Amino acid sequence: MLQFRVRDQIVATMSLLVALIISFDVAHARGPGLPNVMVLATGGTIAGSGASSTTVVGYTAATVGIETLLNAVPELKTVANVKGEQVFQIASENMNNDYWLKLAKRVNTLLAQDDVDGIVITHGTDTIEETSYFLDLVVKSKKPVVVVGAMRPSTAISADGPINLFNAVILAGSDEAIGKGVLVALNDQINAARDVTKNNTSTADTFRTPELGFLGYMQGNKPYFYRQSTRRHTADSEFDVSSLDVLPRVDIVYGYANMDRVPIDAFVAAGAKGIVHAGTGDGSLARPAVEPALDEAHKKGVVIVRSSRVGNGIVARNGEAKDDEHDFVVSDTLNPQKARILLMLALTKTTDTKEIQRMFYTY
Ligand SMILES: NC(=O)C[C@H](N)C(=O)O
16 A cells, blocks of 8 residues: 555656656747747738739839838737848749758758747748748758748738738747648638648639648637648658758649640750659640650659649559659659659659659658
């Protein structure tokens, strides 16, 4: 009996210690009081301005600086200790690998600091899905990273930037967002970087995660999560760009009726190390025009990934093409622009197509 009491006491003391360690850890991760959120500005429509308040097309993106963006939302002070930094100032259609490397390195440096709990990146919406997936694969931290934009310039009636920024800061400072990978949050919805895509040229509800579904809502100054991605990302990713200054050239060839081999040959001549074929349907390849051109490119050492222009669904391995025979890789559910990013990062590690196929089924 006495033995049991001693054992119970030991168990109780141990549980208390564990609870103390956990609460110390959370307190340590978050700091007392409001979370510290860093806002990194990169441009886009959220930082755009138009000739008048009714100008919602034909405005100029990337004109407003980080201080003005933050000052437009004084409510931010009530939800986080916010600091801002202008990393660059571009419309996101001008995004390139150099900007990505610069941004990823800055994000990793900041997240390694104890005084940063989360990061918000303000970004143009045209390539937000690409930047966020790139970061999802190369950020080395479980701390929240939220990428946010707007569909109306900052000068417009009912500009969506301020509420989107407010929600993004709350999300980046929340415990709920820890370990969820890079998130894209606009229009009160939270999406996973891997699966989100821009779905409408101009409406405020343009961001969708077709079929797989978005992760949750922002409501009443709080995130509500209902699902999360099962794919590897951020702290669990094997990709590391910390010592890289360039990424391998990877291009996308779009599949369409009557296409010929001209773009494939042009990309090979330009030095592509990988080609993503955005095929019709289940990633099908036009014969006789396209398939032999991809075979020839492959023989020259170019890694070929079959993706689809459809926007939903798995590209079946050995389905519309004999991938084992051709030594092609399939993109799983990644759309062509995201398959391009994973292929670039894969090529920083290997040219082994079996290994690259594993990566496409992992991330
Ligand atoms: N809504 C936007 O942000 C579009 C703009 N072209 C950009 O991506 O920078």
